Amino acid sequence: MPEIPKAYDPQSVETKWYSFWEENECFTADPGRVCDARQAYSIVIPPPNVTGVLHMGHVLNNTIQDILARKARMDGKEVLWLPGTDHAGIATQNVVERALRKEGVMKHRDDLGREKLLKHIWEWKEKHGGIIIEQLKKLGASCDWSRLRFTMDKEYTQCVQRVFVDLYKKGLIYRGKRMVNWCPKSLTALSDEEVIMKEQHSRLYYFKVQVVEEPDTWLEIATTRPETIPGDSGFAVNPKDPRYGQLVGKHAIRPLPVENQAHLPIVADEHIDIEFGTGVLKVTPAHDKADFDIGQRHGLEVIDVLEADGRMNNLAGADLAGKDRFEARKEAAAKLEELGALVKVEDYKNNVGFSERADVPVEPRLSEQWFLKYPSQPTARACVADGTLKFHPVRWSKTYDHWMGELQDWCISRQLWWGHRIPVWYRGEEVYCGLETPEGDGWKQDPDVLDTWCSSWLWPFATMGWPKETETLKKFYPTTDLVTGPDIIFFWVARMIMAGYEYRGDLPFRNVYFTGIIRDKKGRKMSKSLGNSPDPLELIGRYGADALRFGTMRSAPLGLDVLFDEKDVELGRNFCNKLWNACRFREMQGGAMEGEIRPELLTSDDRWILLRLGQAITEVTAAFEAYRFSDATASLYRFFWSEYCDWYIESCKATFFGDNETRKANVLAVVDFVMGNTLRLFHPFLPFITEELWHGLGYSGDMPEEQGGKTIMTANWPKVFDNSFNELYGLDDTVDRLVAAKHDLVTQGRNLRAAYNIPFSKKIDYTYNPAGVQDSHEVEVLKVLLNAESVSVGLDVPKGTPRVGSALGDLYLPLEGLIDFDAERERLARELQKVEKEIGKVESKLSNPSFAERAPAEVLEEQRRRLADWQAKRGQINEALEKLSA
RNA sequence: GCGCGCUUAACUCAGUGGUAGAGUGCUACCUUCACACGGUAGAAGUCGUUGGUUCAAAUCCAACAGUGCGCACCA
Structure with missing residues (x-):
């Protein structure tokens, strides 16, 4: 007997074959081999964070990609599975900054400055950036590693800049002072997609303000953010609200800060909900998007009372200045109470936007940022709607279409250092946007970098040598399948489709497979804090x-x-x-x-x-x-x-x-x-x-x-x-039927053994009576399958011998004169009960006249056959019972 | 509020009009010469609720309930 171990040991086998595949370049894609008979198949990997480690989501995602790639190779296709990693701006910078603080290298990034911090991050990347790649290899991923890409490679960076310059020249990228989502922890602007609404148990503070022109009149106002009162520059009511109509145009006194109780105009604006709260809104243009719009409509002052990190500034007044926004909220409420202006406080549920990455409430903030008007939107929207680009499962198309229908300009600048620097330089009033640093002295480059997604949306073609018309690009673009999670359908998938059409004039992939989200067995999302995320x-x-x-x-x-x-x-x-x-x-x-x-x-x-x-x-x-x-x-x-x-x-x-x-x-x-x-x-x-x-x-x-x-x-x-x-x-079907009958007979025969408590180890003798002429080999097979000592063919069995049967024939289990008549009678009675039940079901169906009338012939036929089968079985059982009592 | 899922055995899920299924788990027996990371047999389900269509509904339609997700958002 050859020396093969009884249990499979994967370790050595996996190492051996992965090396073999790599050494023999089994994963390498060659565009030169692509032809009519050997079609191209391509996938680009959703690039994992370069500093990340493999988690179960990666396992799911990359296993699917590997399965697709391997299947395509076996189908005789030339397969390119293009791997790479993503620089993941905020996440990576956070990780490295935290490590540097821990090592005591710095307290704040300003201690190091931009150049030095970037040097540290690159070092970190060189040291840890390969980990996840090695882990993917352990999983068996058949990526073409010779084409490994990184979103901050020199060539890739040039692609990102080229696209920026192009979109700028087309007027689709512009700079402007707008309300953006500001993360006070990461100290950067965020896109709308990076804000997650969460329901909060908050408080609704009711306070009153005195009308200047009518000192006896007080307006009551409800707010969840009393700390922003110093930033108020007006009060707004609905023009149709009969309670307040006569007050429009007059003024009311802002209670805070106490040292600056300004007189603010009362304006009429359609946006105000008459039903909500008291129907009066305090307008804080600097700290709320809707309020900003109201302020614009009525020429209200913009008073910014917050620092970038979420602390109150001097404009908030001496009582609040320097305090964190949440502390200031309590303080402001206390001040109102002191002033006698606080009417009541109610518990209140509302939704607050949180920073996806830092998990703190975002602050609407007016700031100078870069925005992108999405290109190729109509084509990108249509290709999914008409099925040119297929989503699997298809229902995500609707989510996609909905989002594509209400595109808002994308805030693409980030106040970070790790990422693609915006290719714009300033000199006084002059602005220069281009691929190279402008000639001449005194130019200063924009300090911001681009949103990471603003580089990864070019992934499918920027990894293939674009803007050069490489062979790879010609043969492997558009890619065949994309495998990703539905959580990044807007972040990544939608944007890649738009970029694909804009820069290649074609879709980036023909199919998108959306995986599910990996949860633990209790259905909870996997997370580090829950500790429910196994290490793959x-x-x-x-x-x-x-x-x-x-x-x-x-x-x-x-x-x-x-x-x-x-x-x-x-x-x-x-x-x-x-x-x-x-x-x-x-x-x-x-x-x-x-x-x-x-x-x-x-x-x-x-x-x-x-x-x-x-x-x-x-x-x-x-x-x-x-x-x-x-x-x-x-x-x-x-x-x-x-x-x-x-x-x-x-x-x-x-x-x-x-x-x-x-x-x-x-x-x-x-x-x-x-x-x-x-x-x-x-x-x-x-x-x-x-x-x-x-x-x-x-x-x-x-x-x-x-x-x-x-x-x-x-x-x-x-x-x-x-x-x-x-x-x-x-x-053909006759084989299937014959063998099914054989298996049925064997199962019943084994059941007899169990019913009579005969251990499997004990060899027993069966008697078999075939239903027709059969190869003698079948008896040998029955013997093996029944684990029998012998199977003798014939009918020579004592009265009352337990019997089972199928279309193949009948099988008896002679018990050598030890037949327990009562036990056998009981067993048969149980069988009979089951059979009667089935007969009842079929009979009632067949006896229904409208069934016979309207059901298709083959269904009718099938039911009749079933009835006959069950009746035959009933006959056999009754016969056996008779023999038992005879 | 709008949209999209899900609800079938203890658990995880198949099942698009005609006999309710699988794997795991469970029970009993078995170290038998590929495998105990195994084998054999077995028990186990008013298919979320209600109504409708149909000869016939887990399956189609409607409403409701529970549950999850996405989008929007009233301070």
């Missing part, structure tokens, strides 16, 4: 990469979130082990590999497993076309475990342990044919173990070099069987 590398260490991949894909249905449970990975490992052992069993039988199958020697089980293989090929291929990966794994699992291992291998033992050498050779040929195809079907999901077994079983031996000879990666994807194949091997 540790899982790979314990179970193997194939196990992790298979387990993840099996539990990730299209369009639904994935509830991750380590049990799934365990299941993956068990599956690999089963595969390993099935091949080990094959090895133990010896014999030549890949012999020709002789149709005339096929057993019914051989034909059946070929049929089931054909079915599996059909199902898995169809699942791929529909991007239904969990369906594919389910089909593979069922076919391999429940059909091939549970039934076929077991039935083969009748041949392998027998002495018909000719038949044995033929069964081995069938086994090799089935396993050769099975390994190929499994390869995209389980790249490592399939490669190991492909070589171990010698299947690579007589394949052409480029079609599986060197590696299973390039073996042909199994073809769905055609008619001539089915005819040659006699694969």
Whole structure:
């Protein structure tokens, strides 16, 4: 017996084959090989954060991409899976700044200055930037690593600048003083997409202000932010509000700051909701977007009372100056109370925008920023609506369309140092936008950098050598599939589509597969603080990469979130082990590999497993076309475990342990044919173990070099069987029915054993009465499947011997005079009950006249046949019961 | 408020009009010569609720309930 370990050990196998693939350049894409017969297939990786580490989201996402890439190679395509990393502006700068503070290198970035901090970040990137790439390799990712890109590579940076200059010249990028979302923690502007609305338990403060012209009249106002009162520059009411109409044009006294109780105009504005609060709004143009607009309409002053970091400034008055905005809120309320202006305070639920990254409330803030008017919006919107670019699942198209319909200009400048610096220089009133530093003295470059997404939206073509018309770009753009999460549909996907049309005149990808979000088994999002996020590398260490991949894909249905449970990975490992052992069993039988199958020697089980293989090929291929990966794994699992291992291998033992050498050779040929195809079907999901077994079983031996000879990666994807194949091997429904009847009989026979408490280890004798003429081999198979000492053919059994039956024949379990008549009667009575119930159901259906009248003929026929089957069964049971009591 | 999902066995999910399924878990038995990361057998579901369409509904339609997500937002 060959020395094959009983359990599959993934570690050494995975290392060995990954090196082999890399050394043999199996992942390298060559545009020169692309032609009509060998079409291009391409994916660009959603670039992970360069300082990041692999998490379960990456595992899901990249496993899917790898599966697609490997399947495409087996389909004979020239595959480019283009990898890279993202500089992730805020996140990376935060990480490095925190580390530098911890090391005592600096307290604040100003201590170092721009150049020195950037040097540190680059050092950090050089040191840690490769980690996630190495981790992807552990997962088995078949990226073309020779094309690894980074969003801050020199060439990539030039692309970003070129696009900026172009859009600036087209008038689509402009600079302006606007209300933006300001993050007081990161000290930068954010785009609307980076603000997350969260429901808060706040307070609604009611306070009153005195009308200057009518000192007896007080207006009551409700606000959630009393600390901004010093920034108020007016009061607004709805012009249709009868309560306040006569006050419009008059003034009221702003209570805070106490040292500057200004008289503010009362204005009328349609925007005011009569129903809400008291119907009077305090207008704070510097700290609220809607208020800013009202202020603009009525010429109200803009009074900024906040510092960039969220502390109050001197304009807020002596009582509040220097205090943080939340502390100032309490302080302002206290002041109002002191003044006797506070009427009441109510608990109040409202939504507040939070910075996605820093998780603090954003501050609407007036500042000078760069904005982008999206290009190619109509085409980008239409291509998804008309299905030129397909979303999977399709329902995301609606979300996309909705967002594309209400595009707001994109705030693209960030007050950070890590990123692409805005290619604009100033000298006095002069502004220069260009790729190179302008000639002459005194130019100062804009200090801001661009939003990271403002570089990654160029990813699909900027990674392929654009703006040069490279061969790669010509052959691999547009890409075929994009795999990403729906959480970045606006951030990234939508913007790439617009950039694609604007700069390539074509869509960037033909299909977008949206993964679900990985959650823990309780349905909670994975997060560091919850500690519910497993380390994929540790899982790979314990179970193997194939196990992790298979387990993840099996539990990730299209369009639904994935509830991750380590049990799934365990299941993956068990599956690999089963595969390993099935091949080990094959090895133990010896014999030549890949012999020709002789149709005339096929057993019914051989034909059946070929049929089931054909079915599996059909199902898995169809699942791929529909991007239904969990369906594919389910089909593979069922076919391999429940059909091939549970039934076929077991039935083969009748041949392998027998002495018909000719038949044995033929069964081995069938086994090799089935396993050769099975390994190929499994390869995209389980790249490592399939490669190991492909070589171990010698299947690579007589394949052409480029079609599986060197590696299973390039073996042909199994073809769905055609008619001539089915005819040659006699694969038709009768085989399926016969073997189903066999399995049914065997299950019932085993059940008899269990019903009479006979342990499986005890060999017993069955008597079999076939329903027609059958190959004697079938009896041998029954013997093996029933784990019987013997199966004798005939009818010679004592009265009352327990019997079961199927279309194949009847099976008796003689109990050597120890028949327990009562037990058998009870068992049959239970059976009878079940059968009667089914008969009742079918009869009531058939006896319904409108059913007979309106149901299609084949349905009617089927029900009649079912009734006959059940009735026959009832007859048999009754007969047996009669014999028992006779 | 608007939009999009989801609700089927204890759990995770398949199931687009005609016999309710899988995996895990559970129960019992079994270290049998590929595999205990295994085998055999078994128990387990008024398919969220109500109504409608139909000979026939888990499946189609409507309403409701629960749950999750996205967008918008009244200070």
